[in-house]
Amino acid sequence: MEIYFATGNSNKVKEAEIILKDLKGIKIKAINLPYPEIQGTLEEVSEFGVKYLYSKIKKPVFVEDSGFFIEVLKGFPGTYSRYVQETIGNEGILKLMEGFKGEERRAYFKSVVGYCDEDGIKLFKGIVRGNVSHEIRDKGHGFAYDSIFIPEGENRTFAEMTREEKSRISHRRKALEKFKEYIEKKLP
Ligand code: ITT
Ligand code: NA
Numbered sequence: 304m305e306i307y308f309a310t311g312n313s314n315k316v317k318e319a320e321i322i323l324k325d326l327k328g329i330k331i332k333a334i335n336l337p338y339p340e341i342q343g344t345l346e347e348v349s350e351f352g353v354k355y356l357y358s359k360i361k362k363p364v365f366v367e368d369s370g371f372f373i374e375v376l377k378g379f380p381g382t383y384s385r386y387v388q389e390t391i392g393n394e395g396i397l398k399l400m401e402g403f404k405g406e407e408r409r410a411y412f413k414s415v416v417g418y419c420d421e422d423g424i425k426l427f428k429g430i431v432r433g434n435v436s437h438e439i440r441d442k443g444h445g446f447a448y449d450s451i452f453i454p455e456g457e458n459r460t461f462a463e464m465t466r467e468e469k470s471r472i473s474h475r476r477k478a479l480e481k482f483k484e485y486i487e488k489k490l491p
Contacts, residue, residue, distance in 0.1 A: 304329055306418075306486070307364040309336045309356050314446040315367060321470045322479045328490055338366065345370055345382060346426055349417030357419035365482065369414040369474060371448040373400070373435060375407045388447045393439050396451060400435050408434040410452060412474040416482045425485060429477025436460055445469060 308331055316333040323331055338352040349368045356364045370384040380387035416427040433454040441450040445462035452461050454472055461469045470476050
């Protein structure tokens, strides 16, 4: 059985491949099929997107919508994560965070996987909590906000970990793990 993963972000594909590699009997096929991204919560964006894609391709398909939420900034950049990363970037975020210390630097990543097949739409969510670092810390791994996010219980940023290490604890892992369990139960 084949399941399509519709995304234009190759980093997300690489992480999904790590996380779903032992999903036996399923072949994940990444496709860069554009879908309308409505303005709304991650849940609304995933649900609308996957419904649209399924109506076009009529084959099992999932999307994954994610974002980076900083608590003291009331969840900013949140659903604007991509735009903010491409404009003010991590340096801009660190500027906004100047003067905030300790608990005030709390942030989380959230992922919502939207899956659709002939049985309808299912959403799977994952969150990883941590803190915004005081400086950009990168070992060449990761992407976007990874170099300013230190997950709870760690002292390295996501961008200082290998993709495999990040993928053991990430928001994407938690959402895709639930998706994987759901698919495994459906298999004959
Ligand atoms: P697609 O919609 O084509 O899948 P995208 O890059 O727009 O790709 P998202 O909407 O899911 O993906 O994510 C919005 C942004 O959030 C993304 O572009 C990154 O800037 C950021 N982001 C998401 N997941 C991340 C992660 O694991 N590490 C760092 N930044 C992440
Ligand atoms: Na997106």
